[in-house]
Amino acid sequence: MLKYHDFIHAFREIGLTGKNRVIIHASMNTLGEIAGGIDTILGALLANCETLITPTFTSRPMIVPQTGPPNNALSYGEYDKQNQLAEFFHPDMPVDPEMGPFAEAFYKHPDAHRTTHPLLSLAGINADDALAMQSLETPFAPIRWLADSDGDVLLLGDTHVSNISLHYAEKLAGQKQFIRWALTPRGAVVCPSYPGCSLGFPAIETHLSGVARHAQLNTSIIELIPLRDLIHITVGRLRAAPETMLCNRPGCPYCDAVRSTLS
Ligand SMILES: [Zn+2]
Known part of the structure; x- marks a missing residue:
């Protein structure tokens, strides 16, 4: 079972000094049992970082019109039932299940603030300047703020599938949104x-x-990546090989739509 000091030790091993500004992606399934649960992780993060952000996306407010722009990874006209269930966003709206229990616990922390983007909200602790950058038009602007502030991505037993900063890099590289x-x-x-x-x-x-x-945390790996480097490397890869981060799932509507703009 992981304990508070295991996190402190691992965080110091990867170079967290207490001044870091990080966007966190945590997989509780991978980390396994933790004495004190998610509060233990949050306590260790707060002891080793200045600014914390995590995505708290929700699709509950999403509606789909009957018609819309083409090549948008949507089958228009097939969402009547979902549209009827749509709700206004509110700061206590649960995150989508795929965001995981860490995100759900994070925005409920007494010191956390959550942005009001109806689909792509972010939550932060000591992160108001970064969060203020987000608008409907610029959902990933807080990532830019973090990169400009020498921030890092912290993967806690999680993979790059959860790494939303790569979406920001895709946009910078001119990939279809x-x-x-x-x-x-x-x-x-x-x-x-x-x-x-x-x-x-x-x-x-x-x-x-x-x-x-990288550092080992029991059977999990934790990883810290400087955001500026991550974005620079990813944009370079996408410009050289735009298909590099598309999935191989047959019929993936998003990746197929991106591919169609590359040929
Ligand atoms: Zn895909």
């Missing part, structure tokens, strides 16, 4: 720069060997 819509008290709003599929993101791992730092 998607459009979604959300129900709000002002009516339906357009949410541009919606990200595609991340199943192919682990392909970037081999290109990060010079910049990523």
